[in-house]
Amino acid sequence: MENSRRSFLQQFGALSVSPLAFSSLSTSEWNHLLAYLGNQKQRSDQDISRDEAYWKEVAKAYRVSDDFINLENGYYSLAAWPVLEAQWQHIQRVNETPSYYMRTHQWDDRLRVRQALADFAGCSVDEMVICRNTTEALDTVILGLDLAAGNEAIMTNQDYGSMVAAFSQRARRDKIVNRVISLPLHPKNDQEIVDTFEQAITPQTKVILVTHLINITGQVLPVRKICDMAHSYGVEVICDSAHALGQLDFKIRDLDCDYWGTSLHKWVGAPLGNGMLFMKKDKIAKVWPLLGDDTYPDDDIRKFEHHGTLPVTGQLSILDALKFQDTIGVSRKQARLRYLKQYWTQKVKDTTGIIINTPWEEERSSGIANVGVASLSPNKLAKRLMDDYNIFTVAINNEAAQGVRVTPHLYTSLDELDQLVVALTELSEG
Numbered sequence: 001m002e003n004s005r006r007s008f009l010q011q012f013g014a015l016s017v018s019p020l021a022f023s024s025l026s027t028s029e030w031n032h033l034l035a036y037l038g039n040q041k042q043r044s045d046q047d048i049s050r051d052e053a054y055w056k057e058v059a060k061a062y063r064v065s066d067d068f069i070n071l072e073n074g075y076y077s078l079a080a081w082p083v084l085e086a087q088w089q090h091i092q093r094v095n096e097t098p099s100y101y102m103r104t105h106q107w108d109d110r111l112r113v114r115q116a117l118a119d120f121a122g123c124s125v126d127e128m129v130i131c132r133n134t135t136e137a138l139d140t141v142i143l144g145l146d147l148a149a150g151n152e153a154i155m156t157n158q159d160y161g162s163m164v165a166a167f168s169q170r171a172r173r174d175k176i177v178n179r180v181i182s183l184p185l186h187p188k189n190d191q192e193i194v195d196t197f198e199q200a201i202t203p204q205t206k207v208i209l210v211t212h213l214i215n216i217t218g219q220v221l222p223v224r225k226i227c228d229m230a231h232s233y234g235v236e237v238i239c240d241s242a243h244a245l246g247q248l249d250f251k252i253r254d255l256d257c258d259y260w261g262t263s264l265h266k267w268v269g270a271p272l273g274n275g276m277l278f279m280k281k282d283k284i285a286k287v288w289p290l291l292g293d294d295t296y297p298d299d300d301i302r303k304f305e306h307h308g309t310l311p312v313t314g315q316l317s318i319l320d321a322l323k324f325q326d327t328i329g330v331s332r333k334q335a336r337l338r339y340l341k342q343y344w345t346q347k348v349k350d351t352t353g354i355i356i357n358t359p360w361e362e363e364r365s366s367g368i369a370n371v372g373v374a375s376l377s378p379n380k381l382a383k384r385l386m387d388d389y390n391i392f393t394v395a396i397n398n399e400a401a402q403g404v405r406v407t408p409h410l411y412t413s414l415d416e417l418d419q420l421v422v423a424l425t426e427l428s429e430g
C-alpha cells in the first residue's frame, strides 16, 4: 500500500520524497481518478464540458467546505488536494535539511519550476520570474519604468485597484499623467474596444495597462489587437492576466504584450502567494527592480527575484499544480467554466429586475459573471444571498458595474447553480 502511495506521489509531486501524512481520498481512489481522467483525454472539450459525471469525478480532487455554496472562486481559487499534499511534503523535506537545502538544492529545484511554468505560460524561461502575485509583478513594472513628467499612461475604469494605485503614485511622485478611459460593458465588437484605447493615445503616451479578464465583470478583452494598435504608435502594453492564466487557453507569446503578470493562486491552482512576472527580453534592461540588485546584469530577468529568503516550498508546489491541471487540460477547463457561466446566466437573463453586466458572447467572457438585482444594492444582494440562501459571492460596487460577482469552479455542480437561479429570481421579485 505504502509503495503504491509513494509511486503515486512520485508521479504527481516530482520534487516529493516523503510518504504522505494525510489524505482525503485513498490511494486506490486517487489512482482510479487519474486513470479515469486519462481515459477521457480523447473526447472533445465541447462534449466533456457538459458531462456531469466527468466533473463529479474531478470534484473529488477538491476538498471544499459544505458550510456554504462557494461561488466566489475569483479571489483565491483553492488548490486541489494532491497539490496540498505535495506541498506538505516539500515543507517536510525543506524543514528536515533547512539551510543545507536553501544553500544547495533550492536553485536547481526552482529553475525546474520556472522552466515548467514558462513552457505552460508560453514564454522563454529567461523572460520570466516567479513572484508572489499579480500586484507584485505589475507594480514592479509600473514603478520600475523610467517615466518622466508629462509622460502619459492609459488605463480603464475597470482595472484593478493596485495597478491604478501604483500609477497614481507615479503621478504624484514623477508628475506623469494618467488617462482613465471608460470601457463598454457590452461592446459591439473588438474594434470598439481597440478604438476606445486608441482615441486616448497622444504623442506623450508611453504605456497602456490592459486587463485581460476584467475581475469585476468577467469581460475578456482582445489583448492582441490592443497590443498591435499600441505598438503601431510605439506605445508599450502592460497586461494584467491575474484571472486569465489557467482559465483561458492562450500563450503569452500570442498576446505580444511587453509586460505581463498573473497570480498562480487563482486559476492555476497553486497554493497562496505565487505569481509570475513576464517581460519581453529586450525590455528587461530598462526596468528598475523594486529591490535593488547587483547580482545579475541589467538585462537578466533574475534581477527581479531579489526578494531575500523566499517561500520556496510554495514555489515548488507550482509544479504539482501544473501537473494536476494537465490531468484535465486548460482548454477543457475553459470550456467547462464557460458552460457553467452560460448555464446560469441563460436562466436569469430575461427575468425582470435582473441585470447581467457581462458580455454574452463566448469569446468575450469565461467563467466569471456579474449580476445585479435592480431593487438591491450590491452589498445587500451579496448579504441576502449568503444569509437567506447560503450562497457566497462578492459585492462589486464600481462606477462601471454594480452587482455581485459569481465565479463557479470546476467542482461546482449544476444543482448549486440552480440554487443561485432560484435565489436571484426570488430576490428580483422583492
Ligand SMILES: Cc1ncc(COP(=O)(O)O)c(C=O)c1O
Pocket (backbone or CB within 6 Å): 074, 075, 133, 134, 135, 136, 159, 160, 162, 211, 213, 214, 215, 240, 242, 243, 263
Ligand atoms: C484583475 C486583477 N488584477 C490583479 C489582481 C491582484 O491579484 P493579487 O492580489 O493576487 O496580487 C486581482 C485580484 O483579484 C485582479 O482581479
